[in-house]
Amino acid sequence: MKELVLMKGNEAIAEAAIRAGVDGYFGYPITPQSEVMEYLMLQKPEERTGMVVLQAESEVASINMVYGAAGTGKKVMTSSSSPGISLMQEGISYIAGAELPCLIVNVVRGGPGLGTIQPSQADYFQSTKGGGHGDYRLIVLAPASVQEMADFVDLAFELAFKYRNPALILSDGLIGQMMEKVELPPQKERLKEFDQSWVITGKTKDRERNIITSLNLDPDLQYEHNLKLQAKYKAMEQDVMFEKIACEDADFLLVAYGSSARICQKVVELARSRGKKVGLLRPQTLFPFPSEELAKMARRVKGMMAVELSSGQMVEDVKLAVNGKVPVTHYGMVGGKIHSPDDVLNELEEKYIGGY
Numbered sequence: 001m002k003e004l005v006l007m008k009g010n011e012a013i014a015e016a017a018i019r020a021g022v023d024g025y026f027g028y029p030i031t032p033q034s035e036v037m038e039y040l041m042l043q044k045p046e047e048r049t050g051m052v053v054l055q056a057e058s059e060v061a062s063i064n065m066v067y068g069a070a071g072t073g074k075k076v077m078t079s080s081s082s083p084g085i086s087l088m089q090e091g092i093s094y095i096a097g098a099e100l101p102c103l104i105v106n107v108v109r110g111g112p113g114l115g116t117i118q119p120s121q122a123d124y125f126q127s128t129k130g131g132g133h134g135d136y137r138l139i140v141l142a143p144a145s146v147q148e149m150a151d152f153v154d155l156a157f158e159l160a161f162k163y164r165n166p167a168l169i170l171s172d173g174l175i176g177q178m179m180e181k182v183e184l185p186p187q188k189e190r191l192k193e194f195d196q197s198w199v200i201t202g203k204t205k206d207r208e209r210n211i212i213t214s215l216n217l218d219p220d221l222q223y224e225h226n227l228k229l230q231a232k233y234k235a236m237e238q239d240v241m242f243e244k245i246a247c248e249d250a251d252f253l254l255v256a257y258g259s260s261a262r263i264c265q266k267v268v269e270l271a272r273s274r275g276k277k278v279g280l281l282r283p284q285t286l287f288p289f290p291s292e293e294l295a296k297m298a299r300r301v302k303g304m305m306a307v308e309l310s311s312g313q314m315v316e317d318v319k320l321a322v323n324g325k326v327p328v329t330h331y332g333m334v335g336g337k338i339h340s341p342d343d344v345l346n347e348l349e350e351k352y353i354g355g356y
Helices: 009-018 035-043 058-068 082-088 088-099 126-129 146-163 172-176 219-239 260-274 291-297 314-322 341-351
Strands: 003-010 024-027 052-055 076-080 102-107 138-141 166-172 179-184 242-245 253-257 276-281 285-287 304-310 330-334
Touching: 009 035, 009 102, 009 146, 009 172, 024 035, 035 052, 035 242, 035 260, 058 076, 058 082, 058 088, 058 102, 058 341, 076 082, 082 088, 082 102, 082 126, 088 166, 088 219, 102 126, 102 146, 102 172, 126 166, 126 285, 138 146, 146 166, 166 172, 166 260, 172 260, 242 260, 242 330, 253 260, 253 285, 253 341, 260 276, 260 314, 260 341, 285 304, 285 330, 291 314, 304 341, 314 330, 330 341
Parallel strands: 024 052, 024 076, 076 102, 102 166, 138 166, 253 276, 253 304, 304 330
Antiparallel strands: 003 179, 138 285, 242 276
16 A cells, blocks of 8 residues: 655655665755754664664765765765755765765755755756866756655665766755655665675675775876766766656747746646647756757747746756757746746746747
């Protein structure tokens, strides 16, 4: 029988982590995501599954605990909010360079700097372009509901281990604090047997040293390592995910993810009720980005508008995808404020529909 409960997005992530058989969580509290650790502490997962939950002394410490534990091949994760994720960037780039799977959750604040605790999508660049050092990428999942907050935990680990790469769930305070019905996944057992070929298990007489690092002082070897990473990022395109709503006959396309996508679903309804053929493409993975699908849509629609809670970040990827085939504009809200559906529809009518 399905287990249906009412819970916050942050709580759904925490419960899904326990049920995904996660071995360890290392974090430091910061609003609007503190419920992740609070829920884990209350649930005592060490008694349910043996999962370790530890509050580190800082975000820097927590991401480096993830780095060390991921090197043993275990399922490990952390969560934070924008300024905390900024502090983690050095560790995140090390983990990516060392090709270690793990999960990082960012419940984004309005920024820049310390910012507000209101919802925002201003960490898009930081998440998808590599906020730390070097040419690296994270697998980035963008949930738009409490259900997806739960579903994407197991999916993130699946992709992280498939590619031996960190995965990041990019959410915000709206979905993190929102309460919705969620169907919880069944409990998985923690992994007892897993690929030992790359993990640190200690040197034995019959095994050579296994060194996990992102550092190689030989430029030729570092060059080859970087080429290998880029080939891996290219291969991730096969796992791109997106949702299309009312796109079959759309003349105009909204492109939005997460909280913005929820608002745009209502915009599509309002527009259709007025006889205007508007569709929505919602990226569920921000890296890999659904560039190919947007390029296809560009052959059929008259224009696209990227709707974001930022001053214009994802819109750059939309423009690259359509390569000038149709006009692309941006409608953003910053600092923790959010659009209303009427705001978005008025902007769409002013910039596109009225002009055609």
